[in-house]
Amino acid sequence: MxxxxxxxxxxxxxxxxxxxxxxxxxxxxxxxxxxxxxxxxxxxxxxxxxKIGPQNGARVVARAWADDGFRARLLSDATEVISEMGYYGRQGEHIVAVENTDETHNIVVCTLCSCYPWPLLGIPPSWYKSDAYRARVVREPRRVLADFGLELPAGQAVRVWDSTAEIRYLVIPQKPPGTEGMDEDALMTLVTRDSMIGTGLARVPARAPE
Amino acid sequence: MSRVHDMGGRFGDGAVVPEAEDAPLHAPEWHKRALAMTVASGALGAWPIDAARRARESVAPKDYARFSYYEKWIAGLADLLVERGLVSAQELRDSGSLAGDTPVPGPLDFRALRASKVAEALERGGPSARENGVSARFAPGDSVRTLRPAANRIVEGGHTRLPGYAAGATGRVLMCHGAHVLPDTNAHGLGECPEPLYAVVFAASELWVDAENPRDEVILDLWQSYLVPA
The missing domain is CATH 1.20.5 (Single alpha-helices involved in coiled-coils or other helix-helix interfaces)
Known part of the structure; x- marks a missing residue:
């Protein structure tokens, strides 16, 4: 050999x-x-x-929240749907969208290097590339989420996606309560970078003064 | 069998330190130069991304551990530039004395990425899907087991994308991604050898002695030659 x-x-x-x-x-x-x-x-x-940053991914998520038909297409062929929106390219050639639900919470990592969906989220933050995140999140995702101040219900399963190939995963966070009737632009402001990696949740809109 | 970069499941790294959503991406300033230089050099077409990953993870363990993120990139880049004959070891040795100079750009090499082509190059990316892979052996729902140990089986100590923590584990095929370039050969100039790539789901309890929750799962993208029927 x-x-x-x-x-x-x-x-x-x-x-x-x-x-x-x-x-x-x-x-x-x-x-x-x-x-x-x-x-x-x-x-x-x-x-x-x-030009390229988490605002791109936030647009995709907001549209998925606002439009069920778009959401269904996104979940079945994200690469095509996202490139139609103009988001394609280096480190985003093959995209799969995974949706958080009451039953399942998704988290993305690259334990071997730092693979990340650049066209949707930009350049990864330092913690995503850190040894601590790469080493720990596959083995103890709930303790890692605690470092982010996030605690999931025991009944919600965690799925950790280790990006070992050229497929890049985008987490579609759950649509927060109190967002009924909000349009895509307003919804976008609730979508954080961390919520699209799975280490955070989408923001809950501030309650309008009564 | 593995290398220092293969750290999934390792103990002892301490807390993850989150950053504000709007924290500056590149502080200090040289981080952005390192990123741009790596992207621009990749566009010379002298190596595929698999070779770039191989170069970074082949940095000596003591360097890998002490280098910050972009230092690993620069180390891998310097090693590749010498390996491909684009830069000589002597030029690297002498480069320290240039660092204080005002850079004097030489005539652009025909392979160099022009500013006018940056948008096009970034948009094109480098898809790894291929039409001509070997036929698929597995389908969603199939039980599969990963090879053990996790190692490149063509080049001793070579690049592979099966992490050590998932070696010898039994899981279930969740998705077929079609045929993709095989990193184990392509990283070493041994051809693309495309083969089917699968998202395989493993119960956390299959991978870890103390899984946090019996319902938790880990999913990896694995090439067909990493898998056997289970």
């Missing part, structure tokens, strides 16, 4: 020790060699800072 020669040689250790300097050194080298276009780096950063 051939073995992985990568182990014999770690050129990255030749870079400067300080992380910020290491990144700067590599970037300068790649620029000098013409392997990266500095304007392309700026465009990538701008995309994930201003």
């Amino acid at each position: 051939p073995h992985d020669h990568h182990d014999d040689d770690h050129p990255h250790s030749l870079l400067p020790p300080d992380p910020a300097l290491r990144v700067r050194a590599l970037e300068t080298l790649l620029l000098r060699k013409g392997l990266i276009d500095p304007a392309a780096l700026d465009a990538i950063i701008d995309t994930y800072e201003t």
